[in-house]
Amino acid sequence: MNLLFQVQTIIRHAAKRQRTAIARFCLLSIFITPVLSFASSSGLPQLGDSTSGIISPEKEKALGKAWLRQLRGQAPTISDPLLYSYTEHLLYLLASNSELIEPQIKLVIINSSQINAFAVPGGVIGINAGLLLHAQTEDELAAVMAHEIAHLSQRHFARGLDFSQKSNWTNLAALLASVAILATSGGDAGIAALAATQASAIDNQLRFSRHNEREADRIGVQTLIRAGLSPHAMPDFFEKLLRSARYSGEQPPAFLLSHPVTQERITDSRNRVQHLPQQNSSQNLTFYLMKMRTSVEYSRDKAASIKELEANLIQQSTSNSEVTRYGLANTLQESGSFNKALAHINILLKKRPENLVYLTTKAEILNDAGRYKEAQAASESALKITPNNFPLSIALAESLIRSNLPIEAIKILKGQLASKPNTPFLWYKLSEAYGKQKNIAGVHQSRAEYLFLVGRTDKSLEQLRYAIAASIGNFNLQSKLKKRVEQIKASRKDLEL
Numbered sequence: 353m354n355l356l357f358q359v360q361t362i363i364r365h366a367a368k369r370q371r372t373a374i375a376r377f378c379l380l381s382i383f384i385t386p387v388l389s390f391a392s393s394s395g396l397p398q399l400g401d402s403t404s405g406i407i408s409p410e411k412e413k414a415l416g417k418a419w420l421r422q423l424r425g426q427a428p429t430i431s432d433p434l435l436y437s438y439t440e441h442l443l444y445l446l447a448s449n450s451e452l453i454e455p456q457i458k459l460v461i462i463n464s465s466q467i468n469a470f471a472v473p474g475g476v477i478g479i480n481a482g483l484l485l486h487a488q489t490e491d492e493l494a495a496v497m498a499h500e501i502a503h504l505s506q507r508h509f510a511r512g513l514d515f516s517q518k519s520n521w522t523n524l525a526a527l528l529a530s531v532a533i534l535a536t537s538g539g540d541a542g543i544a545a546l547a548a549t550q551a552s553a554i555d556n557q558l559r560f561s562r563h564n565e566r567e568a569d570r571i572g573v574q575t576l577i578r579a580g581l582s583p584h585a586m587p588d589f590f591e592k593l594l595r596s597a598r599y600s601g602e603q604p605p606a607f608l609l610s611h612p613v614t615q616e617r618i619t620d621s622r623n624r625v626q627h628l629p630q631q632n633s634s635q636n637l638t639f640y641l642m643k644m645r646t647s648v649e650y651s652r653d654k655a656a657s658i659k660e661l662e663a664n665l666i667q668q669s670t671s672n673s674e675v676t677r678y679g680l681a682n683t684l685q686e687s688g689s690f691n692k693a694l695a696h697i698n699i700l701l702k703k704r705p706e707n708l709v710y711l712t713t714k715a716e717i718l719n720d721a722g723r724y725k726e727a728q729a730a731s732e733s734a735l736k737i738t739p740n741n742f743p744l745s746i747a748l749a750e751s752l753i754r755s756n757l758p759i760e761a762i763k764i765l766k767g768q769l770a771s772k773p774n775t776p777f778l779w780y781k782l783s784e785a786y787g788k789q790k791n792i793a794g795v796h797q798s799r800a801e802y803l804f805l806v807g808r809t810d811k812s813l814e815q816l817r818y819a820i821a822a823s824i825g826n827f828n829l830q831s832k833l834k835k836r837v838e839q840i841k842a843s844r845k846d847l848e849l
Contacts, residue, residue: 385586394778412507416474416773418846420458423478424776425807428463430481431777433743434650434712436461438642442490443477446498449578451505451571453577458774465650467593473507484646488592490639491576491585498572498579499586506567569621583628587621594618637674644679654687674700681713690721706737708744715747719754727751742768749781758788776805793822804840812840 423429430436440459447455458476462468465482472478477500488491573583594615602820651657661680665673675694684693704710711734718727731748735741745764752761765782772778779802788795796819804812816837823829 359455409507413474413848416458416472416476418470418843420460420476421475421805421807421809423460423807424805430461430463430646431775432461433746434709435481435484435642435645435779437742438638439479439484442494443497443501446494446501446575446579447806450498450501450575452501453505457501457504469496469500471503473504475504477504478503481646481649482499483713484643486592487589487643487648489582489585490636491582493545494579494581495572495576495583495586495589498575498581499568501575502568502571503564505571506564512541565617566620569617570624573624577628583625587618587625590618591620638709640675641678644675645682648679648682648686651683654683657683674703678710678733680712681717685713685717685720690717693717708734708738708741711737712741712743712747715744715751719747719750722754724755728755740767741771746781749785753781753785753788758785759783762789762794774805776802779805793819793826796822797833800836800840804843809840809844813837816840 440462443457443459444455447457452475456475460476460478462478462480464480465485466480467482468480468485469483470478477497479497483496484493487496569586570669573586576583576586586602648657651661658680661676661683665676665680668676675713677700681693681696681700684690684696693712694717697710697717700710701707701714711730715727715731718724718730728748728751731744731751734744735748738744745768748763749764752758752764762782762785765785766776767776767780769775777796783795783798786798796815798813800812800819801816803809817834820830820833820837823833
């Protein structure tokens with residue numbers, strides 16, 4: 353029996369609530385491209401011509417970072433270390449098999465059960481948690497991500513710029529902010545803002561987008577093949593989205609959703625892969641565990657979910673019960689039944705003693721239960737298997753902070769920040785650790801970095817001023833903090849072309 357069956361019970365509750373949302377967001381991507389007229393009467397500029405040189409890759413990166421900060425300030429994001437680590441790993445697998453020259457991508461996961469994904473110039477990929485809920489295989493999830501990576505590798509943002517219109521777009525803040533709202537919520541505010549910003553040039557944008565989408569589909573398929581995943585997943589998932597839209601009786605507003613899933617697009621995609629051999633879908637256990645973990649997060653009635661999962665666990669054979677048991681452990685944890693949750697995790701660990709998802713989840717349950725010393729021991733033991741693992745390191749840092757051992761926690765968090773300096777969650781936890789240490793300057797400095805990364809620049813500068821005041825007598829630290837103030841002030845220009 354396919355592992356997907358094990359996830360169906362808990363997803364069904366969330367899926368019923370989301371059919372309307374699926375229809376509104378049946379597009380796979382909202383790629384952030386400025387709505388400008390074409391550089392030539394022939395239409396699409398070619399890579400390498402003067403148009404693609406209007407904005408440099410370095411400027412694209414600055415735009416992407418600035419937009420990501422704005423997005424974090426406007427949309428709820430997910431910082432779950434396990435979910436983030438899994439998604440990031442899949443993204444890097446695809447990026448390393450793509451046409452990206454520098455496959456360094458920044459990931460953001462939006463806390464929304466609606467289906468959506470988007471790419472932003474400068475190497476930013478965003479997905480809604482709803483994409484993981486509704487993708488039935490890892491290949492389908494990868495297909496959407498490969499499509500978005502193709503938008504980046506082909507520099508569709510730069511290719512959409514018209515030099516003659518550049519002076520009209522000296523600041524993209526309004527456009528990016530409105531698309532951020534639309535990409536994450538689909539609310540009337542985003543629609544109104546986007547319409548006001550783009551209405552005058554929407555016809556050109558739609559024509560340009562269709563070409564971009566076909567190109568991204570084609571190159572995305574090649575990425576899937578190189579990554580060892582099924583290219584057939586792309587048209588399969590497109591078709592499921594279109595069926596969902598038809599079932600709900602709604603159609604997406606094509607004038608706003610610049611990349612709609614149409615029957616023509618599905619046919620083109622299927623024709624592109626029909627000559628390729630069929631591949632079995634990936635049966636990566638971690639995908640199904642993360643799918644279940646996400647489903648538990650969006651389940652409103654935990655008591656009903658527990659009963660249903662327990663019933664399914666009794667009915668299923670041993671070989672098919674693993675994901676269901678993990679979902680039950682997660683749901684019991686969310687409900688505060690920590691001993692029962694641990695019992696189920698221990699059963700799973702008996703079968704797979706080195707499974708990092710199970711090991712991390714056990715440490716998280718112990719932390720939630722207030723058994724910090726046990727959580728610390730479990731995390732430290734697991735880290736011997738995989739040193740510096742991100743989710744396990746966070747679980748260990750959490751137990752150390754709660755055990756009032758901030759020095760060790762600070763060391764771990766700084767170690768993670770060395771490779772993930774733009775992760776707001778890490779700076780937030782570091783400020784907690786500094787608070788336990790009563791390091792006032794450290795608290796304000798860490799808060800400043802967190803606030804900067806979530807788009808609250810003024811508050812970030814305020815925290816830096818507090819840090820400077822708290823570090824009187826420490827010349828080196830004060831110099832570093834003052835330099836950071838100037839850097840953050842200068843970043844306000846990142847959204848200007």
